[in-house]
Amino acid sequence: MNPADLATRYRAYIACLNQQDWPSLGQFVDDQVHYNGQLIGLAGYQAMLEQNFADIPDLAFTVEQLLSEPPWVASRLTFVCTPIKLFMGLAVNGRTVTFSENVFYGFRDGRIEQVWSVIDTAAIQAQL
Amino acid sequence: MNPADLATRYRAYIACLNQQDWPSLGQFVDDQVHYNGQLIGLAGYQAMLEQNFADIPDLAFTVEQLLSEPPWVASRLTFVCTPIKLFMGLAVNGRTVTFSENVFYGFRDGRIEQVWSVIDTAAIQAQL
Numbered sequence: 001m002n003p004a005d006l007a008t009r010y011r012a013y014i015a016c017l018n019q020q021d022w023p024s025l026g027q028f029v030d031d032q033v034h035y036n037g038q039l040i041g042l043a044g045y046q047a048m049l050e051q052n053f054a055d056i057p058d059l060a061f062t063v064e065q066l067l068s069e070p071p072w073v074a075s076r077l078t079f080v081c082t083p084i085k086l087f088m089g090l091a092v093n094g095r096t097v098t099f100s101e102n103v104f105y106g107f108r109d110g111r112i113e114q115v116w117s118v119i120d121t122a123a124i125q126a127q128l
Numbered sequence: 129m130n131p132a133d134l135a136t137r138y139r140a141y142i143a144c145l146n147q148q149d150w151p152s153l154g155q156f157v158d159d160q161v162h163y164n165g166q167l168i169g170l171a172g173y174q175a176m177l178e179q180n181f182a183d184i185p186d187l188a189f190t191v192e193q194l195l196s197e198p199p200w201v202a203s204r205l206t207f208v209c210t211p212i213k214l215f216m217g218l219a220v221n222g223r224t225v226t227f228s229e230n231v232f233y234g235f236r237d238g239r240i241e242q243v244w245s246v247i248d249t250a251a252i253q254a255q256l
Contacts (some may be wrong), residue, residue: 065232067197069131074195076232076244088250090174096174102230102246104193104204116193116204118246120218120228122216 001041001110009110014061020053022046030111037116046121055124056083064100071108077101088121090128129238135196136158137238138203142189150174158241167245184211199236205229216224216249217255227251 003011013028031042040048053059060080065076078100083092099120106114129137141156161169168176181187186209193204206228211220227248236240 032192039161065200065202067195067200067202067232069195069197071218072193074193074196074230074232100244102244104195104202104230116228118175118228118248118252121245121250122247 001071001107003068003070006051006070006107007066009107010066010068010073011063011106013112014063017049020050022050025049028111030108032044033069033111033113033115035115035117040059055085056081058082069081069096071106073107075105077103077105088119090121090124092128093104094125095128098128111112129196129198129235131196134198134235135194136195136202137174137235138196138201138233139191141240142191145177145189148154148178150178153177154238158236161241161243163237163243163245179238183215183247184209186210199234201233201235203233215252216247218249218252220256223256225234225252225255227255 016028018022021106025046026042029042029045033042034044035045054118060081062078063075064078066075080096080098082094082096084094086092100123101117101119103115103117105112138157139254144152144156153174157170161168161170161173163173187207187210188207191203192206195202208224208226209223210224212222214220228251229247231243231245231250233240
C-alpha cells in the first residue's frame with residue numbers, strides 16, 4: 001500500500017470508531033493487535049474502545065496531523081469531550097476537557113497490528 | 129527536502145541534543161519555534177533542554193520509531209533515565225524510570241518550527 005492509500009485506510013478506521021461501528025472493526029484491526037507492547041487482540045481492543053465510549057459518551061476522534069510511511073502511520077488526535085466520571089485515573093466528573101493523543105500504528109496486511117499511544121493526561125490534570 | 133534527507137536531518141538534531149551541543153542548536157531549531165502551541169523561541173527551547181539535563185543528568189534521547197513526510201517528522205522517543213528530584217511534577221527522586229515521548233515536528237527551511245509533544249507521565253507515575 002502506498003502512503004496515500006494507507007492514510008485513506010487509516011481515516012476509514014477513524015470513521016469506524018466515530019460511528020462505533022464495531023462489526024466493521026476487524027476490517028481495520030488485526031486479530032493479534034498489540035497496544036503499547038501488550039497483546040490484547042481484536043476482542044480486547046474493541047472492549048477497550050467500548051469502555052472509552054461508556055466513560056465518555058461524547059467521545060469523538062479528530063485527526064489533527066497525519067503522517068503515512070508504510071507500514072506505519074503516525075497520528076496526532078485531538079479530543080474535546082466530557083468524561084462522566086474517571087478517565088485515565090483522573091476524576092474528570094462531567095467537566096469538558098481538551099487533550100491530545102500522539103499515536104503510532106504499525107499495519108500488517110492493511111490492518112493495525114501495533115499501537116504505541118501516549119495520551120496527554122498532564123493536560124487533562126491541568127484542566128481539573 | 130525529501131523524506132530520507134529530512135529523517136537524516138532529524139537524527140542530526142537528536143545527536144546535537146545528546147551531545148548537549150547548544151552552540152549548534154540553532155542549525156536545527158527555528159528562532160520562532162513553538163512548543164505545544166506556545167511560542168518559546170530558540171532561547172526558550174535551549175533553556176528548556178538545559179533544564180531537562182540539569183534535572184536528569186543521564187538523559188539520553190533514543191529514536192524508537194521515525195516517520196518522515198516533509199515538512200513533518202513524527203518520532204517515538206524512549207528514555208531510560210534517572211531524574212534526581214522532580215520531573216513533570218512527579219517526585220522521581222533518583223529512581224531510574226523508563227518512558228516514551230511521542231512527538232511531531234514541523235520543519236520550515238530545514239529547521240524545527242513546531243513541536244507537538246506528549247510525554248507518557250502516566251507510565252512514570254506507575255513506576256513510582
